[in-house]
Amino acid sequence: MYTFDYQRPEQADAAVKTLTANGEAKYLAGGQSLLPTMRLRLAQPSALIDVTRIASMKAISVSGDTVTIGGAVCHAQVAASADVKKALPGLADLAGRIGDRQVRERGTIGGSLANDDPAACYPSAVLALNATVVTDRRRIAADDFFLGMYETALEPDELITAVEFTLAERAAYEKFRNPASHFALVGVFVARRADGVRVAVTGAAPSVFRAKELEAALSKDFSVASARSVTISPGGLNDDMHASAAYRAHLIPVLAGRAIERANAF
Numbered sequence: 278m279y280t281f282d283y284q285r286p287e288q289a290d291a292a293v294k295t296l297t298a299n300g301e302a303k304y305l306a307g308g309q310s311l312l313p314t315m316r317l318r319l320a321q322p323s324a325l326i327d328v329t330r331i332a333s334m335k336a337i338s339v340s341g342d343t344v345t346i347g348g349a350v351c352h353a354q355v356a357a358s359a360d361v362k363k364a365l366p367g368l369a370d371l372a373g374r375i376g377d378r379q380v381r382e383r384g385t386i387g388g389s390l391a392n393d394d395p396a397a398c399y400p401s402a403v404l405a406l407n408a409t410v411v412t413d414r415r416r417i418a419a420d421d422f423f424l425g426m427y428e429t430a431l432e433p434d435e436l437i438t439a440v441e442f443t444l445a446e447r448a449a450y451e452k453f454r455n456p457a458s459h460f461a462l463v464g465v466f467v468a469r470r471a472d473g474v475r476v477a478v479t480g481a482a483p484s485v486f487r488a489k490e491l492e493a494a495l496s497k498d499f500s501v502a503s504a505r506s507v508t509i510s511p512g513g514l515n516d517d518m519h520a521s522a523a524y525r526a527h528l529i530p531v532l533a534g535r536a537i538e539r540a541n542a543f
């Protein structure tokens with residue numbers, strides 16, 4: 278490690294101001310991605326602005342059909358929340374299967390979305406549930422948020438203060454996990470609402486994406502058989518030491534079917 282400044286503001290606007298005043302500063306949430314990156318010297322921020330003491334970013338609330346999760350809420354908090362379990366059990370279930378106990382106690386939803394790891398779990402929920410990413414300056418629709426591998430619509434100094442999810446009739450996530458990290462080799466989040474079905478896939482490509490073939494099939498018939506009848510092309514999917522593109526393509530409808538089973542069981 279090398280020297281850097283450390284600040285821990287208690288208000289979101291103070292965090293943004295402090296970051297802007299510090300040149301090459303970065304927000305620090307759980308540190309689960311940022312600190313290893315710094316240890317490897319792939320990032321050398323001049324200051325870390327810790328956002329985990331900002332009370333407004335640590336809250337979970339449910340109002341009408343909207344579940345709001347503060348940007349600094351850790352995965353364990355989402356997994357344990359009685360409100361989330363009741364309103365969106367598939368989201369609480371996803372959070373409870375991220376990494377291991379230590380990662381879930383530190384890692385946050387805002388850090389996960391800002392980092393946008395191609396194998397992260399939350400991006401699939403945000404995209405399938407058509408959530409809104411709320412920042413210190415605007416509201417970003419899920420379809421506009423994820424731009425590519427580790428690339429989002431966020432400005433360098435923009436702070437995710439919350440994520441708003443709308444309820445779904447049925448929603449669940451299933452992943453084929455990397456046995457070492459528990460990241461998704463492939464992960465599929467399925468969400469059904471009155472106006473149709475959205476399916477988002479993580480781990481399979483450089484960035485999370487919607488599986489339109491599955492959405493079309495499941496909007497007509499929300500069943501395991503319908504999911505399994507869909508063929509996904511391996512073109513453009515990741516092909517690496519963990520799995521071939523063809524294997525990942527095979528997994529997508531299989532996991533969509535398992536997600537439907539999971540959603541039906543909540």
Ligand SMILES: Cc1cc2nc3c(=O)[nH]c(=O)nc-3n(C[C@H](O)[C@H](O)[C@H](O)COP(=O)(O)OP(=O)(O)OC[C@H]3O[C@@H](n4cnc5c(N)ncnc54)[C@H](O)[C@@H]3O)c2cc1C
Nearest residue numbers: 306307308309310311376384385387388391398437459460
């Ligand atoms: C061993 C291991 C296993 C893991 N397994 C999984 C898994 O199975 N599934 C999964 O989805 N994830 C997994 N993760 C990732 C982890 O859950 C975290 O979500 C992720 O590391 C980032 O969250 P963080 O809060 O630690 O962010 P940090 O590491 O603190 O920050 C990451 C990036 O986001 C920025 N940032 C942080 N908060 C904000 C904010 N509010 N607004 C704007 N920018 C912000 C930081 O500046 C930094 O660039 C794993 C991580 C580890 C180390």
